[in-house]
Amino acid sequence: MTTEIKTLSTEEIYRNKWMALREDRILRADGSQGIYSVIEKPDFVVILPIEDDALFVVEQFRYPLGERTIELPQGSWEHSLTATPEQVAAGELREETGLVAGKMIRVGYQKLAQGYSQQGYHIYLATELTHHAPSLDPEEYGLTARKIKTDDFMQLILDGNVTDATSVTAFLLAKARGLIA
Template sequence: MDPIQRVATREVYRNNWMTVREDAIRRPDGSAGIYGVIDKPTYALIIPLDGDRVHLVGQFRYPVGARRWEFPQGTAPDLAEVPPAELARRELREETGLRAGTITEIGLLEVAPGLTSQRGHVYLATDLTEGEPEREPEEQDMTTAWFARDEVEKMIATGGIMDAQSIAAYALLLLHERR
């Protein structure tokens, strides 16, 4: 039995990328409460690796009001659930134009389990070929660049990369390479 039981739920907001719901809950001691949850589809994050360099995307992140470097990542449109490996290949192609000859799942992340149900599959993409990006309208300001891994590590250490999913994915890459 779950320590917190959902008594009722209602959707309070929906758009093409997420829904927000408010759940009436009962705590283990029997007291009532509410819990707000953001539901988003599963995402894929891709680490494009070519030798000792990785490919990052830079874009303006409206909620924080700043441009950020991060690994390519995203969900399918219209809240669709797509097989993760297929989604990874599509996001890589859309955002960077890269195509992966080999794609390997290296981990699973939860975005913010106290706030959202969203999870993400992390993939390592290798045997890359370049092509033209196929970006969505929200990605029109996106830039891409190759970075040496030591530069990426310096960016993580100094705040040049602040995206928690990208930092966690890089840690998964390091652990994957140790196996």
């Protein structure tokens, strides 16, 4: 296999505790040079908490959009490099919704935006749920959780009211695998 693009140099432009931005000088196979910007972020998890014919969703204000959005619970643990994706999923589920899953089923793994990042996400179906109080991080101020019928969630997707690509992909993949009705 030949390399279509060769990296000539790399420069980190910006870094904070959640992400880094680097700029690579590149050489394409046709001899032309260019710049490629890459966002580096850790993988994250998205969880489909299912109870009967409903799932739990979260609603929160998303600053870049300037509005509240409906999504599946999701997140990452920037502070832990040793936690497994399943442990992160269980922790994020408890943190955002107060739910504890008696059973976690791996649904799959997807890439978020492979045109500018290697970041991906692990998808889990959470069942046998018990209810506790949520424990939100400061960045999650105002986040609320609620239960919604799976058919209603599908309709929200079709109506363009759930626009988070991660939530849509996770839901449709679990549905395609027959894990939710």
